Amino acid sequence: MDNVRELVRRFILDNFLPGEDASNLTDSTELKESGILDSMSTLKLVTFLESQYQVEFEADDLDAGNLSTVASIAALVTAKQRG
Amino acid sequence: MSSLLSPEQLRLQDAAFEFAQRLPADMIERDRSATFDRAGWQRCAEFGVLGMPIPPEYGGLGLGLSDLLAVMEGLGRGLRDQGLLFSLNAHLWTNSIPILRYGDEEQKQRYLKSLCDGSLIGANAASEPDAGSDIFSMRTRARRDGDHYVLSGTKTFVTNAPVADVFVAYATVNPALGPTGITAFIVDRDTPGLVIDRKLDKMGLRTSPMAQVVFDGCRVPVAQRLGREGRGVLIFECSMEWERGCILASCLGVMRRQLDECVAYARTRKQFGKPIGKYQSVANRIVDMKVRLETCRPLVYRIGALKDANQDATVEAALAKLHVSESFVKSCLDAVQVFGGYGYMTDLQLERDLRDSVGSTLYSGTSEIQRNIIARGLGL
Numbered sequence: 001m002d003n004v005r006e007l008v009r010r011f012i013l014d015n016f017l018p019g020e021d022a023s024n025l026t027d028s029t030e031l032k033e034s035g036i037l038d039s040m041s042t043l044k045l046v047t048f049l050e051s052q053y054q055v056e057f058e059a060d061d062l063d064a065g066n067l068s069t070v071a072s073i074a075a076l077v078t079a080k081q082r083g
Numbered sequence: 084m085s086s087l088l089s090p091e092q093l094r095l096q097d098a099a100f101e102f103a104q105r106l107p108a109d110m111i112e113r114d115r116s117a118t119f120d121r122a123g124w125q126r127c128a129e130f131g132v133l134g135m136p137i138p139p140e141y142g143g144l145g146l147g148l149s150d151l152l153a154v155m156e157g158l159g160r161g162l163r164d165q166g167l168l169f170s171l172n173a174h175l176w177t178n179s180i181p182i183l184r185y186g187d188e189e190q191k192q193r194y195l196k197s198l199c200d201g202s203l204i205g206a207n208a209a210s211e212p213d214a215g216s217d218i219f220s221m222r223t224r225a226r227r228d229g230d231h232y233v234l235s236g237t238k239t240f241v242t243n244a245p246v247a248d249v250f251v252a253y254a255t256v257n258p259a260l261g262p263t264g265i266t267a268f269i270v271d272r273d274t275p276g277l278v279i280d281r282k283l284d285k286m287g288l289r290t291s292p293m294a295q296v297v298f299d300g301c302r303v304p305v306a307q308r309l310g311r312e313g314r315g316v317l318i319f320e321c322s323m324e325w326e327r328g329c330i331l332a333s334c335l336g337v338m339r340r341q342l343d344e345c346v347a348y349a350r351t352r353k354q355f356g357k358p359i360g361k362y363q364s365v366a367n368r369i370v371d372m373k374v375r376l377e378t379c380r381p382l383v384y385r386i387g388a389l390k391d392a393n394q395d396a397t398v399e400a401a402l403a404k405l406h407v408s409e410s411f412v413k414s415c416l417d418a419v420q421v422f423g424g425y426g427y428m429t430d431l432q433l434e435r436d437l438r439d440s441v442g443s444t445l446y447s448g449t450s451e452i453q454r455n456i457i458a459r460g461l462g463l
Contacts, residue, residue, distance in 0.1 A: 018461075018462045038262075040262075040316055042263060043314065043317045047317065058313070059256060059313030060257070062260060
């Protein structure tokens with residue numbers, strides 16, 4: 001779980017927050033409300049996680065509530081891995 | 084001018100320029116009547132334009148994007164029919180490329196060969212009357228019904244629609260999901276419920292046909308879904324990234340042709356006893372056209388290099404789209420001004436170039452949208 005969180009954080013920082021201080025992105029930072037993740041970046045993140053962890057997200061999984069923070073994204077990936 | 088291209092790419096570009104000059108030149112009348120050149124389309128396909136970025140196993144030539152950009156610049160320089168070039172671009176970037184990149188093997192085998200050889204014309208149905216720049220607020224629904232989806236909604240500004248055989252269309256499977264409900268479909272022209280509602284008349288690019296398309300309970304087999312449910316945004320943005328970066332390559336050719344014509348005219352046209360090019364106000368205008376061309380070309384060819392290396396070009400494509408389109412309009416206006424009253428006349432065909440250019444700051448995302456993309460890339 002911690003590894004998943006760190007990978008999600010790193011992906012978001014590298015791809016959607018160029019130049020941002022890493023300490024400003026915590027596990028509970030609101031990703032949608034703060035505008036860090038829009039629809040396109042969400043799908044890029046999801047595609048990356050699917051490839052990295054061999055899981056599949058359905059359309060309903062992409063509901064904003066499931067992807068609102070680093071912690072909730074990592075929880076969803078972990079739940080998918082457990083089937 | 085040529086250092087951005089390899090000797091082989093220069094050869095391809097010259098061949099495209101010579102080929103384009105052999106296509107029919109009856110543009111003034113076809114512009115008036117807004118007539119699409121189907122025979123010209125076929126000749127472009129036979130020349131290889133539509134198959135260049137498609138792998139040989141699907142009927143294409145498997146060349147790099149940089150090669151195709153070089154060819155497009157050559158076509159733009161030699162061909163007066165910018166509407167035909169626009170239709171070719173729409174077909175390539177918003178229909179063939181999404182099918183190549185997101186289609187399953189059966190879809191690729193079924194469509195790509197015919198899209199390459201010109202026998203099928205492709206179109207893209209995304210914009211809606213109330214969803215333009217805010218494209219992902221689209222309302223067209225795709226309701227699952229057994230082994231079909233039922234599409235209902237209206238699409239507008241669909242380039243090629245009156246002549247198209249196959250559409251890549253976007254609809255939401257669940258409006259509550261917002262953009263992540265949007266899903267892409269391949270819809271054949273003869274699918275019951277697909278209606279070409281009305282042809283749209285426009286200021287420029289008049290030989291590129293455009294229409295409104297209505298999906299009226301249009302039943303599309305599940306096998307025709309392009310990619311997975313909810314991944315339409317990814318597919319649409321992929322096609323836009325390619326289109327933004329590449330659609331203006333032919334405009335580079337037009338800018339080069341205009342520059343050559345302006346230089347030649349300014350050297351021979353005499354007023355007050357000397358060539359008008361000897362007047363600084365005229366010469367500077369032509370210098371500005373040259374500067375724009377030389378600053379536009381690297382931006383366009385950088386997209387080719389990035390995509391050929393399988394790299395993301397989101398921001399670079401927006402930069403190219405913004406700078407080239409705005410430069411293109413300015414240079415078209417300058418060309419008219421250099422030729423004075425003659426430039427304003429239909430016979431010289433510069434006024435049509437100007438009308439054709441205006442759309443470039445609007446299609447594939449307005450200049451305002453390109454600036455949004457660039458700002459986001461800067462972390463703003």
